[in-house]
Amino acid sequence: MAGYRSKFSHLCCAIALAATAMVAQAERQCLDCHADDDAPIHAIAGTVHGSLAGGGSETCVACHGASLEHKKKATKNPPDVSFGPEWPSAPEVRNASCQTCHDTGEQLLWAGSEHQQENLSCDSCHNAHQQKDLVLNKQTAEKICTDCHTRVRSELHLPSRHPIAEGKTACTDCHNPHGGTGPAALREVSVNDNCFTCHADKRGPFLWEHPPAAEDCALCHKPHGSVNKSLLTSRSPALCQQCHATAFHPSQPYGSEGLPSGSANRNLLGKDCLSCHSQIHGSNHPSGARLTR
Template sequence: MKKPMQNPAGHAAVLRIMLFMSMILLLGLASSANQPPSDAVLVGNETCADCHSEVSESFHKTMHGLAYGADRSDWSMTCESCHGPGSAHVEEADPELIINPAKTDQFGDAQTCVNCHKSESLDGWEFSHHNSADVNCSGCHSIHTEKEQIVKKATPELCYDCHSEVRAASFMPSHHPIAEGKIDCQDCHNPHGGSLSLTSEDTGRELCFSCHAEKEGPFVYEHAPVNEDCMGCHTPHGSVIDNLLIQAEPGLCLNCHAMHFHATVEGVEGEFTPPLAPDRTSISTSDAWKRGMLTKCTQCHTEIHGTDMPSQSISTGGTALTR
């Protein structure tokens, strides 16, 4: 008996269609849950308080309650401002028939909040790293709290719940004084938007110079990488190397200056091969290293961020950044 011909491509197409339809069904079920039906109507705070008395009694002490005068009978902000019309929820006693921001996805949760919170600080939320990582408002904020900033924890502990690698970096030998309480995550980061790294300034340079203004210049003799990005040499959260460097000297400098030829000084001799001039030796030669020619570039090039003073006794003049 002849076997029917198999069609792998056809089977794959059928499976793709079934998978697609399943996703649509699941999305439909998800969207119908945690939402009032379209015909639900408002019932008022007094009705909510019949079951949720504890929340109702304390709500006037919260930032939301104080901001909207919720201790008055004519509450301008009600439970249903965030939770939606509650008639079906009250009649059926079904928690799926009312909006619970903590159970919605990041889009539904954020939409509930931005209905009122339309400030410029949220302008970048839609395309922010937090939003793309499925972080929702209630992941960080506790809506019914009496705390001024309505956050679940104080920073940096709140941030460390997700960013454990930053917590570890903050205890490295060289670090910004976050653990010491001298700066805070939000001094550099805007959790509601901004760049991919959620920094509060458009570029890393601008952010760093807001504290390290003495490194900005302008200088007569500049170090080109400083005008590009501080992160080329530094890591912001912590390092085992002094000054938050990403790599120890001289290796860090040799990433750009691998073919740099250093002037020979008295007592230090180095190998050289043509076309090097007789008075020059490569800092990357083994002979130069063995003779202690270089352990740290900044032993001589002290003004590595830039200077207004010309270097002396050096053929390159002020660009050597030695003073």
């Protein structure tokens, strides 16, 4: 190679030769070395990014940087931005590269998001060189999410569940993986607003509200899956008794003495609070103050 030959040249020619060599080497573009036989790399031509900057080596520069040192001595110097496997750049360097173009819209709240703080990078989920970026498809995305979120994965198969495994609802219907303004990177500002996008009938306004329903659906429901029916956090009456220790009628079958010989309340023994208080989310009936109708 010209670079090595210059070492053995006469001193007075060395500078001139080195200069020529640098020009020659600088002209070696990404695709000269990352040639056609590197099929996985070239698959990028079939993606939206493949046509950036008119295709060719300038395309590569958009994400990997100009990488002048790498072009000079590729086996020693990493490109400016590498996503690995050899010389992975720090997550913030990789993310900055993508965010030069993607810092608005869905990606606006990336900075400060839980995923950003956990040192994920865009390529933790996205595959830039593949023609089919699997995370953009709702069904194949679920596997990518649950590979890390294993507890959520197990919740998806509980007896009561949002039909995510069935493909009728998806993680990204409720969450923006790039961050959000509300809790748990939800697409809406609150849990309730998120639920109302699909369960509009629970929004009210009701003549008789049940305060916890108006406040936070998650006080009684688990979002992903539950062993109890209707995604409930626990079963009635235990569910209700978390808050209703005393009521117009006792909320427990026996008095506080807890003696089985005490007289059981006929309203409660063996009965479900819901068999009378059926309008648990709120009632519009004129005499529905007790949520019974």
